[in-house]
Amino acid sequence: MVTGEEMRQIDRYAIEEIGLKEELLMENAGQAFVNEITSLLDKKTAKIAVLIGAGNNGGDGFVISRSLLEKGYHVDVWLIPPLEKVKGAARYHMDVYLKSGFGLISYHTIANEGFMQQLTNYSHVIDALLGTGFKGTLRSPYKEIIEQVNKSNCSVFTVDLPSGITADGTDVETLMAIKASHTISFQCPKLSSFIYPPREFYGNLSIVDIGIPKLAVIKVSSKRHLWTEEDVTRTLPVRRPSSHKGSHGKGLIIAGSKSMTGAPILTTRACHRLGAGLVTLATPCSAHPAIASQLIEATFHLCPSKNGEIDDLNISNDVLEKRYDAIAIGPGLGRNNNGFFIEALIKGYHKPLIIDADGLYYLKYFLPGLLVRKQVTILTPHLGEFAYLTNESIKMIEKNRFQLSKEFAEKYGVYLVLKGPYTIVTTPEGHQFINTTGNSSLAKGGTGDVLTGMVLALIMQQKDVQMAISNATFLHGRAADYLTENGWNSLSVVASDLVNVLPQVLDQLQNS
Numbered sequence: 001m002v003t004g005e006e007m008r009q010i011d012r013y014a015i016e017e018i019g020l021k022e023e024l025l026m027e028n029a030g031q032a033f034v035n036e037i038t039s040l041l042d043k044k045t046a047k048i049a050v051l052i053g054a055g056n057n058g059g060d061g062f063v064i065s066r067s068l069l070e071k072g073y074h075v076d077v078w079l080i081p082p083l084e085k086v087k088g089a090a091r092y093h094m095d096v097y098l099k100s101g102f103g104l105i106s107y108h109t110i111a112n113e114g115f116m117q118q119l120t121n122y123s124h125v126i127d128a129l130l131g132t133g134f135k136g137t138l139r140s141p142y143k144e145i146i147e148q149v150n151k152s153n154c155s156v157f158t159v160d161l162p163s164g165i166t167a168d169g170t171d172v173e174t175l176m177a178i179k180a181s182h183t184i185s186f187q188c189p190k191l192s193s194f195i196y197p198p199r200e201f202y203g204n205l206s207i208v209d210i211g212i213p214k215l216a217v218i219k220v221s222s223k224r225h226l227w228t229e230e231d232v233t234r235t236l237p238v239r240r241p242s243s244h245k246g247s248h249g250k251g252l253i254i255a256g257s258k259s260m261t262g263a264p265i266l267t268t269r270a271c272h273r274l275g276a277g278l279v280t281l282a283t284p285c286s287a288h289p290a291i292a293s294q295l296i297e298a299t300f301h302l303c304p305s306k307n308g309e310i311d312d313l314n315i316s317n318d319v320l321e322k323r324y325d326a327i328a329i330g331p332g333l334g335r336n337n338n339g340f341f342i343e344a345l346i347k348g349y350h351k352p353l354i355i356d357a358d359g360l361y362y363l364k365y366f367l368p369g370l371l372v373r374k375q376v377t378i379l380t381p382h383l384g385e386f387a388y389l390t391n392e393s394i395k396m397i398e399k400n401r402f403q404l405s406k407e408f409a410e411k412y413g414v415y416l417v418l419k420g421p422y423t424i425v426t427t428p429e430g431h432q433f434i435n436t437t438g439n440s441s442l443a444k445g446g447t448g449d450v451l452t453g454m455v456l457a458l459i460m461q462q463k464d465v466q467m468a469i470s471n472a473t474f475l476h477g478r479a480a481d482y483l484t485e486n487g488w489n490s491l492s493v494v495a496s497d498l499v500n501v502l503p504q505v506l507d508q509l510q511n512s
């Protein structure tokens, strides 16, 4: 997953160091694009306008136009800049296109009025206006053209990325871009396809291979990766026939309060459902009766209660360490007490620690403790919690999710799970793994509590912490996808549904 600059470096390496010709990569890009879209076009009825800009994105547009015309599609090619502005590999492909006997309409000579009139004749637009070279805000005439296309009824296929969107997803506030129904991106997904609101302009996204050697991508290692289904099936823990409950982890969940009894239930159930051997819930004694009636499999550690919340854990770090392999703290904890026990855990519990929800609220006061902590720490904030932890605005975080979460994880030496659509898991070394499962049915109270239980379950069952977290995040989103694909309306999915369908989701994965 790359920024615009990283993509340029990859292209440059492939061209200058490996010796692939730019014209060849452009030919591959155009042909790969055509292969991807022809099944979506009816040759008899589709009337296609290819809009071509001055750069290499426009060059791809010439290859696409030539290929579609050779195959017998109805295509009009609109060259937006004056002919002489087209240079380099794009020029080469423009010449090949023209010498193949095909013509073009010069927007430059017809101007916007003519373009507007003709746009109504087309069923499809192929947007080869601007690609990774776009910067700043849209200039004339691209701005007017894009406005017209967005107002039209045409389906838009975009080349590499929607014109008007930067590859890095910056300039979110001034966003004005072509609204695509499909985007076909070349070789590597661009960062902005995983950031909202730019993602909304992409429509359906496909990534196609254009023949850039893997070495070029490795050389420009971006430290950002998608965590795919293949990764999950390759790395999910397998239960040995000889195993016993102790082999699958003894976990402690510190959660719940008198006014939030659901959160600890969801976390504990999710932890059990994902294979944890033994799960104990530490909860205030005032909330215990309501919670215990809903949890048959768990054991309990009752804590003194103040204001309906845990006042003290009433157990030493030594004992915690002997009894439990990992701890998750936070769901439904409340914010009325002082949270000092979180500081004690950060400093004195020398095993993996997950901090979520209200635990993160308290953590803000104890952040320096993370700088000295040597053991695995996992934080699972949503955007609002991360904004609170970093003193940034939510807008700022949204715009710079990748950069800010990387800085934070590296600074404090933690695994940071920045939740939301396309949850990012960042390791203390700054490697980022992006989750693509899940949908807006998850935007509902309690779903984060489920994730925390799932993360706890998997970090106790597999050694590699990033894999465990990414797998939990993938399965959590997949549970939501399973529900909406199997008859649940996305409005009515609730957090406990996710826990209930985990067996089917796991089954589907293990038998795929």
Ligand SMILES: NC(=O)C1=CN([C@@H]2O[C@H](COP(=O)(O)OP(=O)(O)OC[C@H]3O[C@@H](n4cnc5c(N)ncnc54)[C@H](OP(=O)(O)O)[C@@H]3O)[C@@H](O)[C@H]2O)[C@@H](O)CC1
Pocket (backbone or CB within 6 Å): 011, 012, 015, 022, 025, 026, 029, 053, 054, 055, 056, 057, 058, 059, 060, 129, 130, 131, 132, 133, 134, 135, 136, 137, 138, 139, 140, 142, 159, 160, 161, 186, 210
């Ligand atoms: N390199 C390779 O090997 C391969 C690259 N490939 C393809 O190349 C694409 C990248 O091509 P690229 O770098 O030429 O840039 P591109 O996006 O076409 O735009 C440049 C033009 O946009 C203009 N422009 C900029 N900002 C603007 C604004 N705000 N408003 C208006 N105009 C603006 C800018 O004008 P200027 O600022 O220079 O005056 C210039 O004319 C990439 O996305 C992929 O599709 C594939 O073929 C595979 C092989």
Ligand SMILES: Nc1ncnc2c1ncn2[C@@H]1O[C@H](COP(=O)(O)OP(=O)(O)O)[C@@H](O)[C@H]1O
Pocket (backbone or CB within 6 Å): 357, 381, 382, 419, 420, 421, 422, 423, 437, 438, 439, 440, 441, 442, 443, 444, 445, 446, 447, 448, 449, 450, 451, 476
């Ligand atoms: N629109 C969305 N698309 C995909 N996943 C989402 C979306 N909205 C929320 N989620 C996921 O749902 C979960 C919500 O967590 P959180 O906000 O902590 O909920 P809560 O604290 O109420 O349990 C996270 O895992 C997040 O990634």
Ligand SMILES: [K+]
Pocket (backbone or CB within 6 Å): 057, 127, 128, 129, 130, 131, 158, 159, 160, 161, 162, 163
């Ligand atoms: K484009």
